[in-house]
Amino acid sequence: MDLSGIKESDQGSRVLPRSFYVREDVVQISRDLLGKFLITRINESLTSGMIVETEAYRASDDKACHAYNNRRTSRTEVMFGEGGKAYVYLCYGIHHLFNVVTGPENNAQAVLIRAIQAVDNIPLMLERRGRDMLSPQLSAGPGVLSKALGITTSFSGHSLLSDEGKIWIEDRNIQLQSDQILASPRVGIDYAEECVHWPWRFRIKNSKWTSKPK
């Protein structure tokens, strides 16, 4: 694992608690999720990766958010719930995009996980992706990382708060300094008018495991 510039201690890992997710500021949570580990366990098979790229979305004033303007539908309902759940939806009829619901109840916001650095059980992730060699293409991009981890829309609404479930996020004591985080505009949201330019896309500086910056 390439951890250049990243400090790692050998303290035990821990599941991120409810208090991490229910904070008000989804932009801060987006930054805090960098360096955390997204883990799935499906049919007793565990796969994981370190989060290296995220995007923030919030309903209150962000036209790019599915729940903007208090748009409450069966799809977006989970975003109005309390933070600490998965929001997964299908994009372009093909891709399952995984988001972390954040904030208190009735404050709809979410963080899209855009890229991970594969860590545990890379052979299974390669198999799910139909690839032979480990490369950033395995998991750089929100659609492909879901495929690598086996995440589908059926995960939407699932709690992230227990490592007894099939999906959760852990802190493994990776400490990132703020100068190791780069911000840029989000992609694929041209309809979002002035919000297009908001620098709500975050990545770990110098990580080769992110998708390409805009």
Next chain:
DNA sequence: CGAATGATCGGCT
């Protein structure tokens, strides 16, 4: 009920 539309990806030129 029909039609439009994506928070993307990979293959082809």
Next chain:
DNA sequence: GCCGATCATTCGA
């Protein structure tokens, strides 16, 4: 760089 894939969701009739 461009383009088609492919379907759940959404909205309006």
